[in-house]
Structures are given as structure tokens and as C-alpha cells.
Amino acid sequence: MKVYKAGLVVLAIFCQTQVWAQESEDKNSVVFDELYDEPYAINKLFIGFQPFYGELFATNVNAGYGAEVQYYHKTYFDLKAHFRKSYSSQFFDFNREVALKNSSVDNKPEIYNYYEFGGTYHIKDFDVSSKTKIFLHRKNFTRARWAATVPLYAEVPSKLRKVYGVRAGTVIWNSTVDLNRAMENQGLSNADLVTDQGSALPGTYLDENGQVQDFRVFSNLYATNIYLGGSLSLIRNIAVSFDKYDEGLDDGILTLFFDVMYAPALNLDPVLYNNEQYSTDVIKSNKIGFRAGLEGKFNRTLSWGYGGELGYRPSVDGLGFFAAFKLSFPLFSTNLDNKVEAFEK
8 A cells, every 4th residue: 555655646746747847848938920910900890690698587587599790980980780589488488488388368478589779989999008818829739738738828019909989779679577476576466457447357266177276467578778878898909920839819809888778668568368458557667777798709700709798677677687698609700891902914
């Protein structure tokens, strides 16, 4: 046993020595040449397909797919259009699926849809001297070695473009809403939903087996929101070549934003049951909200992007909190410049 333990100690020391020797070899200084450093030379048009997004929304938890288009007009402004919707009720449109299986009313559950259109005016667009970290890699690195290696990086001087902007736009969305949950949050019950003649919606019913069951109530919410806010975009677009490693680049575009939202239109459908309409006017809505988030992508012809936001969306009162994440892949981009030089023979 002592010989076995001693062997392990020797082996550990040997491995550590080899790792230290390898790291010492790799940590020698590197020489680089700047290929370009042009944060203003980014592509104008980005088109991304989003195979997956997820949203923890108190009104309706949902997930699905989407698409996004963004256009940059020089240093003046940029425009964006975005839509997303659930793949199906089972994957993943929570309230719609519950309503399809358990609703006691005649309302047809609405598919979750989300549309956003907006733009950002660049009130201040400038660049500063900075440094960026570029990881060092060799083509002869095997996958196994790269996976087992703590990547080295070099700090390279670069320009950092900063864009302060003011944002504005509109968001249109619709969703199935669980009214039992909404009314419970507001201290209401089915009895508060009445027809023009004053008839109240029942609170329970008898199933086929004569058992008393809760009367489940669902409706659809249609919202039009406008937003106004500010943003900060950080843009790098640098490429360098190293004497001992592969070429490296940093072409990231990161945007941080904060918006205040207001809903001029927030409509909750009346409940339909036994050919009668039960008004939902008693259910309160909240027309003010906010969000903070970030979006990132890369200045390449074919790449990927990401985004996330957190806040309180105008909706049924008490059901406005949301947190969303989206992934864009593939993400195409172009500078929309098809002009070539022509020379006379």
C-alpha cells in the first residue's frame, strides 16, 4: 500500500511538472501584426433565425421560435423588427395547453404571438482607446488537448466604439390568460363575472361522475405597448495575426438597454359560456411596465447571436413579471455594398 501511495505521489508530481513546463513554454511573449481595427466598418444588415427562445412570463410561460432583422444606417440610427411565437401548445404555450384540456368556457385559446418594431437614434457615437483579450490557438491543437487546456490570451490594443442612443418602438402581443389565477391575485371570484342581465358565472360544476369540480375560466389578452428608453452599444472590430498562433479577432457587438413601457391598448376578451357573454371589466390591468436587457452578435457573414431581458410587462394586474432569453442561429449579415471598381482598357 505504501508503494502504491508513493507511486501516485510521484505520478502527480510528474504530471504537474509537465503541465508547468508546457504552460511555461506557451506563456512566452508573442508578436502580433494588426490586420485591421475598424469598429465603424460593421455590416449594415443582420438577419437572424431564432430556433429557440424561452420566456418565464407570469401571464403565460411560453417558448418557441422567432426571427429578427436589424439595419444600421451609418452612425445615425438603427432599426429592428422581431417576432416570435410558440411551436405548439405542448411545446410550449402553457396556458393554452391547460385551457385546451381543462377550460370550462367556450373561448378558443389564443396562440402566443409577439411582434416588436423599433429603432435607436445615435445621440453620441465615438471611439476610445482600449484593450481586448484575444485567445491564442494553434491549428495543430487536437480537440482533446484544446478541451483539456486552460486557454491563453493576449491583451491587444484596440479601438472601442461606444454608441449612446435613445430607443422607441412598439410591441404587439396576445396570449391565453388563466382568469382563475388572475382573479385570485385580485381578490375576485367567478361570481364577479356577470352578464348584462346580472347573471354570474358559476364557480363549480358536476362532472360525468357527479363529482363537484372547479369551474376553470380562460380568456385571451391582446396588448399593444409602446416603449421609450436608452441604450449603450459597445462595438469592436479588430483582427490580428500572431507569430506563433493562428489569427485572432474580436468583432463583438454588445448592446445594453433599459425601456419604460406603456400600453394604450390592453383588451381582455369577455368570457363565453352557454351562448352568453360575461364581462371581464372588473379584472384590473396594469398599463405601465419596464424592462432591462442585453443583446449580442458578431460582425460576420455567418455567425450567431443572443439576447435576454427582464422586467414587468403591461398586462393583467399582478401578472406582468417576465424574464426572456433568445438564441439566434444562423445569423446572416451583409454590408449591402455590391459596387465594384471598373477600369477603362
